[in-house]
Amino acid sequence: MRVEICYNREDYFHYLTRKRIDMTTLIDGKALATKLQGEIAKKTARLKEETGVVPGLVVIVVGDNPASKIYVRNKERSAIAAGFRSEVRRLPESISQAELLEVIEHYNQDPLWHGILVQLPLPKHIDADAVLLAIDPTKMWMAFIH
Numbered sequence: 001m002r003v004e005i006c007y008n009r010e011d012y013f014h015y016l017t018r019k020r021i022d023m024t025t026l027i028d029g030k031a032l033a034t035k036l037q038g039e040i041a042k043k044t045a046r047l048k049e050e051t052g053v054v055p056g057l058v059v060i061v062v063g064d065n066p067a068s069k070i071y072v073r074n075k076e077r078s079a080i081a082a083g084f085r086s087e088v089r090r091l092p093e094s095i096s097q098a099e100l101l102e103v104i105e106h107y108n109q110d111p112l113w114h115g116i117l118v119q120l121p122l123p124k125h126i127d128a129d130a131v132l133l134a135i136d137p138t139k140m141w142m143a144f145i146h
Contacts, residue, residue: 058115059087060089061119
């Protein structure tokens with residue numbers, strides 16, 4: 001066992017900095033993501049084989065935000081690669097909050113959909129908190145916040 005004595009803040013800071021460097025591990029994010037995607041796809045296939053259930057993810061997009069398009073496209077690709085049922089529901093920016101809540105309630109009640117993701121940001125006339133709270137907690141996938 002190695003004991004280091006730090007007599008002042010500078011010594012302690014230097015010790016911590018050195019420790020962080022010693023403990024650094026480089027991760028190949030792309031390789032790890034590919035591996036995890038494969039594991040999820042296998043588990044999804046096994047779930048479908050054993051129970052007939054195919055996990056379903058619906059992404060609800062309101063408006064035409066360019067950054068959201070890329071994010072949603074990648075989510076859809078990932079869901080399909082994992083063997084999920086995937087749908088992107090694109091709605092006009094002019095949709096009312098009440099209409100959007102009706103769409104969410106439809107997916108809350110539909111047993112084919114296990115996850116609901118509402119892509120943020122929403123147009124200014126829609127209360128994002130009210131929309132996210134309308135999602136059945138058992139189907140809340142995640143929220144992406146700008």
